[in-house]
Amino acid sequence: MKTMITIASRQVWPQVICVKKIAPQKIYLLHSRNEEESHGPALRLSEFMTKNHLCADVYLHEAPDNDPLCFAKTFEALLSGIKNSDEVTVNITGGNKLMTISMYNQAVKKRMKIVYLERNKELFYFLPPDYLENPKKEDMDTSITNDLDPLELLKCQLGGSYVNNDGECLVLSNEGKMQNLEEINVKLAKSVSFADANIPYENYLVRTDGERVRREEGKTARFGSHMEYIVAFVLLKLGIPRVYRGAMLAPLNLHGAIEGELDLVFNHRGRLWLVDCKDKKKSSEGINEIRRSMIQSIETGGILAKTIYVRTKLIPDNVNAYAKSRGVETVYKNNLFNGLKEILMR
Structure with missing residues (x-):
């Protein structure tokens, strides 16, 4: 049986990518007592893995994060319950440095296979007997995670917040699958804003x-809604399986409070992507707004999250x-299709 031993931490994406790649039948997920940094993420990861059929058997196992000797005993006890015939992989991507070093040392002593996923999506294999002297490296095809639901990934990643409202999950209609994007590009180029483009997105989504999908008009129209639907349509035409619009975040332990709304969220090539849409005729954005968006992106989607600004007018x-x-990343109305395509192909 293919078995993985790994350590939970706040960044869940590396765990998800490694599990998709190695496809273990059983996972032992080590975690410390730290609720925010380890135990909470372990609970969310376990639920995500089983719910999304990545692994049916996920077992949480508490381990110390500040005592290498005690960690070694915990690791030894864990191994005693694993069959000798099992094909075991030790994933050292997560956890704090002390836990990672401790698990690496124990795995080397037991001559076990070790993997580590670097942030640039390179997967390193440390194999006996050489280990660090002769690691093998593989460039990961992170598109293996494209089928995973972006909102489920977002819920798994979030620690200090939760999704208060899922918003809309959008896919292409039959008419949308047939629609030529060149016609959309022409309408956008001739319009002053997305709202003026008169694109019948309600038929395409x-x-x-x-x-x-209902077109918002008149007093009931929310500013920017036309833009969000059109951008979602173009993303879907570019091959994104599904796009969420209008998911609402709320902070934990603050009943009734709303932290913010995410215009668009999607999953692509091992990252959560957050799209910020503003259909303003004048740009008044400054560096502080960019900085706030970056902070929100990391807090919401993890260190591998990416933000795309879609704008009508050029920013300074x-x-x-x-x-x-x-x-x-920044994309403008008059270059929407090509701009998004270039970003997604990198």
């Missing part, structure tokens, strides 16, 4: 809950340069 050059230097 359907909600997965069976409800119709110095602000755009700052955004680029911090990994925030």
